[in-house]
Amino acid sequence: RVPAGTRQAEIVAPTSAGYLLEQSGEDRVTAQSDGTTLVERSYLLRPQQEGALSLGGFTITAEVIAPDARDPFDRLGQSGFADTMLSDFFGRSPLSGGGFGSVFAPTRTVTTTSDPVSLTVLPTPTGASGWALPAQAVELHETWQPDPPMLRVGEAVTRKVQVVALGAHPEQIPDLTMPEVPGARVYYEGSDKKSVPTEHGTAAMREFTWSIVPTSGGTITLPELGVDWFDTGTEAPARATLAAESYHVEGPVAEAPAQSAAAVAPAVAPDVATPADENWMTTGLIAGCGLVALALGLVAAMALRARRNGTKPQPAAGPALVAAARRKAALARARRAARHGDAAGTRGAALDWIRWAGLTPDTVAARFPALGAALYGLEAAAFGRTDTNPDLRGLVAALRAADRNLRRGARRGTALPPLYPATT
Incomplete structure (x- = not known):
């Protein structure tokens, strides 16, 4: 807390080989009814050793207007139009702590240190090493x-x-x-x-x-x-x-790697001739031609049958079908996790559904407000911001409603509703 009329102030944190201090977030500055200013700053303390720990005091150094400082503009003369005008103007300045001349009044340096704090650092949960x-x-x-x-x-x-x-x-x-x-x-x-x-x-x-x-x-x-x-x-x-x-x-x-011919062929002594050695080329050519003819015959038969039945080859599943299948799987996982009271599993499945819907946790609330509210409630309960248990069934219900909305849009041939209305 710094008094009124403070020109500038600096907070210095203690240092030691036994701990590390790191500022967490920005300063919070609040004006008080008595004219003072409350400055709050959070630190993250990281002990470097177990046992007793003494945290030194924090030091604040401030430049404050001297309480008995004389208005330097008093020498301009008695009250008059010019003096009154300048006093009115500078008196309204946020830098003014009193009269017109307080902006230029002499200051004094004030230094104060907080009391040290003693703590006990517990050992590493998994053991010293x-x-x-x-x-x-x-x-x-x-x-x-x-x-x-x-x-x-x-x-x-x-x-x-x-x-x-x-x-x-x-x-x-x-x-x-x-x-x-x-x-x-x-x-x-x-x-x-x-x-x-x-x-x-x-x-x-x-x-x-x-x-x-x-x-x-x-x-x-x-x-x-x-x-x-x-x-x-x-x-x-x-x-x-x-x-x-x-x-x-x-x-x-990809096909499974085939075994090498050396691994499956029976071992034959190199100095022993076999009857097949003399006509291996002729035999191979005849067998190869037979396989080619058989393959061509099968292809022709399949094409003729397809033409008679009027069937057409089915195209592979596109990205939209893949995304819909992934959303369905994520929704099923969310239902299973919710039935078992698994908040983390339900949240993970919900985030997967959001990703496959082409959204993010930041934009889902704009498209599906009920789902956004349910997800926020789950996160609030997970981080202890509320004392209530997470509504896992409510989150699953919101997921199902959002999924139905997407499927209806897909059947109509439309994409997700726009995040912002179109302007003309």
């Missing part, structure tokens, strides 16, 4: 480039997974490894670390990037990813996960 991620909350999210991903054989897509830990330091987030994916090659591109401000305080974020190149058409499944952490609220181990997900890949299906 173990690794731990103590945090208030941990979540895993993913983004794609392009989003939603359209997987095709031989074409790379980028998957980014963010690990967000509230109340932790980026260096505490462990490495995240994606296991091998059958039907695709996975290339790790690295990770980025940073601290991000949130409405609940400073959070650590580490973003991992992979390039995924499908090698076969059909379906590939990305395995579950998870991070073990220690919940500082419940003082118990926990695990945050990103559920396994299957994706459709467009393109030819």
